[in-house]
Amino acid sequence: MQMIIASRLVDGRVVFMDAEAGWPASIDDGVVLDTEEETERLLVVAEKAVQNCEIVDPYPIEVVVENGERRPAEVREAIRAFGPSVRTDQLVESE
Amino acid sequence: MALIKNGELADDPFVFVDDDAALPPNGAVIVSLPLWQSSRDELLQRSEAIGLVLNSDQPPGLIGDGLQQLAVIALEFPAFRDGRAYSYARLLREQYDFRGELRAVGDVLLEQLHFMVRTGFDAFEIQSDDPLADFEVAAADFSVWYQPTADGRDTALELRRRQ
Amino acid sequence: MYRYDEFDAKLVGERVEQFRRQVERRLAGKLSEDQFKPLRLMNGLYMQLHAYMLRVNVPYGSLSAKQMRRFAHIARTYDKGFGHFTTRQNIQYNWINLEETPDLLRELADVEVTSIQSSGNCVRNISSDQYAGRAGEELADPRIYCELLRQYSVLHPEFSYLPRKFKIAVTGSPTDRAAVALHDIGLRMHRNDAGEMGFEVLVGGGQGRTPFIAHTIREWLAPEHVLSYVEAILRVYNMYGRRDNIHKARIKIIVNQMGIDKYRELVDEEWERIRDGALKLPQEEIDRIDAYFAPPVYETLEDLTTELDALREADTDFGRWMGSNVVAHKIDGYSIVNITLKAPGRIPGDITADDMDAVADLADRYSLGEIRVSHRQNLTLVDVQQQDLHTLWQELDALTLATPNLGKLTDIICCPGLDYCNLANARSIPVADDINQHFLDVDRLALVGDLTVNISGCMNACGHHHVGNIGILGVDKRGKEFFQLTLGGSSDEGASLGDRLGRGLPQDEVPGAIEAIVDRYLEVRADGERFLDAYRRVGIEPFKDAVYGATDKKAVA
Numbered sequence: 147m148q149m150i151i152a153s154r155l156v157d158g159r160v161v162f163m164d165a166e167a168g169w170p171a172s173i174d175d176g177v178v179l180d181t182e183e184e185t186e187r188l189l190v191v192a193e194k195a196v197q198n199c200e201i202v203d204p205y206p207i208e209v210v211v212e213n214g215e216r217r218p219a220e221v222r223e224a225i226r227a228f229g230p231s232v233r234t235d236q237l238v239e240s241e
Numbered sequence: 242m243a244l245i246k247n248g249e250l251a252d253d254p255f256v257f258v259d260d261d262a263a264l265p266p267n268g269a270v271i272v273s274l275p276l277w278q279s280s281r282d283e284l285l286q287r288s289e290a291i292g293l294v295l296n297s298d299q300p301p302g303l304i305g306d307g308l309q310q311l312a313v314i315a316l317e318f319p320a321f322r323d324g325r326a327y328s329y330a331r332l333l334r335e336q337y338d339f340r341g342e343l344r345a346v347g348d349v350l351l352e353q354l355h356f357m358v359r360t361g362f363d364a365f366e367i368q369s370d371d372p373l374a375d376f377e378v379a380a381a382d383f384s385v386w387y388q389p390t391a392d393g394r395d396t397a398l399e400l401r402r403r404q
Numbered sequence: 405m406y407r408y409d410e411f412d413a414k415l416v417g418e419r420v421e422q423f424r425r426q427v428e429r430r431l432a433g434k435l436s437e438d439q440f441k442p443l444r445l446m447n448g449l450y451m452q453l454h455a456y457m458l459r460v461n462v463p464y465g466s467l468s469a470k471q472m473r474r475f476a477h478i479a480r481t482y483d484k485g486f487g488h489f490t491t492r493q494n495i496q497y498n499w500i501n502l503e504e505t506p507d508l509l510r511e512l513a514d515v516e517v518t519s520i521q522s523s524g525n526c527v528r529n530i531s532s533d534q535y536a537g538r539a540g541e542e543l544a545d546p547r548i549y550c551e552l553l554r555q556y557s558v559l560h561p562e563f564s565y566l567p568r569k570f571k572i573a574v575t576g577s578p579t580d581r582a583a584v585a586l587h588d589i590g591l592r593m594h595r596n597d598a599g600e601m602g603f604e605v606l607v608g609g610g611q612g613r614t615p616f617i618a619h620t621i622r623e624w625l626a627p628e629h630v631l632s633y634v635e636a637i638l639r640v641y642n643m644y645g646r647r648d649n650i651h652k653a654r655i656k657i658i659v660n661q662m663g664i665d666k667y668r669e670l671v672d673e674e675w676e677r678i679r680d681g682a683l684k685l686p687q688e689e690i691d692r693i694d695a696y697f698a699p700p701v702y703e704t705l706e707d708l709t710t711e712l713d714a715l716r717e718a719d720t721d722f723g724r725w726m727g728s729n730v731v732a733h734k735i736d737g738y739s740i741v742n743i744t745l746k747a748p749g750r751i752p753g754d755i756t757a758d759d760m761d762a763v764a765d766l767a768d769r770y771s772l773g774e775i776r777v778s779h780r781q782n783l784t785l786v787d788v789q790q791q792d793l794h795t796l797w798q799e800l801d802a803l804t805l806a807t808p809n810l811g812k813l814t815d816i817i818c819c820p821g822l823d824y825c826n827l828a829n830a831r832s833i834p835v836a837d838d839i840n841q842h843f844l845d846v847d848r849l850a851l852v853g854d855l856t857v858n859i860s861g862c863m864n865a866c867g868h869h870h871v872g873n874i875g876i877l878g879v880d881k882r883g884k885e886f887f888q889l890t891l892g893g894s895s896d897e898g899a900s901l902g903d904r905l906g907r908g909l910p911q912d913e914v915p916g917a918i919e920a921i922v923d924r925y926l927e928v929r930a931d932g933e934r935f936l937d938a939y940r941r942v943g944i945e946p947f948k949d950a951v952y953g954a955t956d957k958k959a960v961a
């Protein structure tokens with residue numbers, strides 16, 4: 147299974163494509179794609195978001211679903227989805 | 242594509258002649274380096290202006306005799322990241338004392354015009370909806386310069402010494 | 405410290421406004437990402453795994469308390485409350501918003517700090533020795549020439565689109581704390597046979613995928629020629645450096661491809677033409693910049709070594725810290741104090757906004773308001789009175805900023821790695837943390853002595869693994885993180901590249917391997933020699949054997 151991941155242009159944050167060609171920040175709100183065709187189709191739509199200066203660098207990632215939880219299959223994409231694997235307790239949102 | 246020369250919109254009188262084409266009997270022509278090297282004498286005998294275009298892998302040392310007779314030398318930026326022509330421009334102005342038109346052609350971004358002006362370019366082929374306005378903004382990006390070039394501007398050091 | 409005059413301030417202000425216009429054009433779609441990328445990189449802004457990352461220059465590692473407080477403010481206002489000091493004496497922020505960046509840069513410009521050319525294919529931050537101007541052994545203060553080179557290279561119209569990045573380092577001490585041999589240009593100040601101070605010029609050093617120790621292009625160069633000679637080196641590189649392959653575009657490639665003699669020939673030919681031109685430095689200009697770095701007015705103080713020795717006896721924790729982190733100052737009664745950002749549980753080089761403010765405060769109260777950043781991702785207070793050492797130590801200890809591990813095994817250089825960086829293959833920070841947790845015993849650290857461990861999460865080597873006494877490189881093997889060890893690297897005046905120890909290890913085997921290496925070192929050590937010297941004497945086999953064992957035949961490469 148796949149999802150489309152990208153970076154939001156204005157703040158660089160990780161976003162996931164949803165079924166309405168929206169770009170929510172949470173992996174839980176993105177759309178999971180079951181076929182190559184769907185992925186290809188959505189990538190074409192994603193290009194429009196690139197042209198519209200919404201996002202940059204959309205690409206497909208493998209995801210697994212375990213106990214209803216979505217998780218990227220690769221470490222790198224999991225780090226993008228959930229944040230650094232280290233010292234997250236130190237992080238404070240900016241004022 | 243617009244040509245800005247000396248800070249104004251200009252027409253381009255030069256016609257580019259392909260390497261395998263015959264030189265037209267009249268008119269200002271601009272040629273590649275190989276054609277210049279093979280037909281130098283013929284070109285220099287023309288009554289109208291002649292020009293040369295250099296690719297980014299053709300440093301000005303290859304021009305040889307007749308450089309001062311060139312009315313224009315165009316330096317190509319095949320990709321805006323390819324910065325060789327900035328050095329070529331400075332060498333042409335500062336080592337070879339070239340006084341003709343030094344033109345930037347190819348992938349010329351507005352963001353680079355300021356550096357091009359500083360390194361000795363005085364003509365630019367640019368893509369823009371409002372080329373003159375864009376040129377004026379870009380050329381005025383900075384009013385303080387650290388490095389001496391041949392553009393005649395006072396560097397910060399010179400200004401400091403005068404204080 | 406250098407202070408901006410009206411010209412510096414104007415230029416930096418114009419740069420901020422230029423970038424503001426560029427951001428507006430990008431957000432309005434008038435610039436594509438491809439066109440915008442080099443522009444934002446030349447302002448230090450990367451697109452990274454989580455958000456934009458901004459790299460801010462700390463010129464030659466020199467920082468005022470006021471600037472450090474601004475760093476804290478930036479961390480709180482524009483980021484998640486912390487920053488990361490890098491191996492080029494810069495600071496990085498990891499959750500930056502593009503639209504807010506021009507305002508951020510304006511706030512930095514107000515305290516004379518920039519991000520100009522901290523990335524991009526141009527001349528980067530000039531780096532140097534964190535003890536500059538203060539070490540007793542120093543021959544000349546490198547900061548003067550760092551500042552001259554900084555101004556020379558900022559917004560250089562000819563060299564902003566080089567084949568690749570360009571890094572310059574300057575040292576003025578016989579002990580090279582600036583790793584000059586690992587830079588594109590290294591400048592080593594020294595006296596020639598006539599006793600004149602000048603530069604040995606080195607060229608073509610670098611790490612990354614193809615590491616090289618720099619070659620000497622010129623044994624001695626008079627200071628008045630430093631800018632014109634650098635210009636000649638840059639011009640030859642700009643014209644002839646490879647642009648066909650991003651991995652073959654650094655100056656080290658072209659220098660080693662054509663040979664240093666040929667490269668020197670091309671440079672000298674160009675230099676002869678320009679050496680007496682506008683870049684020749686008049687003595688008055690050297691003196692003018694020198695004046696900014698004049699030493700502060702020091703009090704006349706007694707050397708307090710005897711008193712301090714007594715204190716060290718009485719308080720072993722203080723004694724350990726004195727022994728590892730405190731270094732002699734050229735002036736009697738003063739000391740140089742190192743603050744490692746490497747306490748157990750800390751991410752190497754990371755510092756919270758609160759700690760930045762605390763260090764700024766300590767700098768104001770104990771060290772004449774100045775802080776240095778070292779390429780080992782640590783901080784230094786360079787003007788601490790000996791009589792203040794004990795109280796300063798107590799304050800640092802309360803902040804967990806007094807770990808006595810400078811130059812020791814847990815003073816790990818560690819890149820951000822896969823937790824933060826787009827380029828990484830593996831996570832480096834958990835490895836550093838693991839090693840730190842295995843070597844909590846500070847007495848053991850002292851016993852092991854000087855031993856540098858450098859960790860990179862990928863071949864780009866931002867963690868300087870090639871020049872660690874122990875180097876650790878994260879690699880991706882069939883989707884899993886593995887770590888290759890090297891031994892015998894060094895970045896100082898006897899620079900050397902590490903030798904590969906054997907097959908890559910999974911993360912959980914790395915601390916054990918380090919322990920085996922350390923144990924073997926302690927076995928073979930002669931006359932208290934440090935690890936690097938023992939390694940150079942006995943070679944790699946005893947260590948290969950210790951890590952992979954005689955029974956593991958496959959591992960012997």
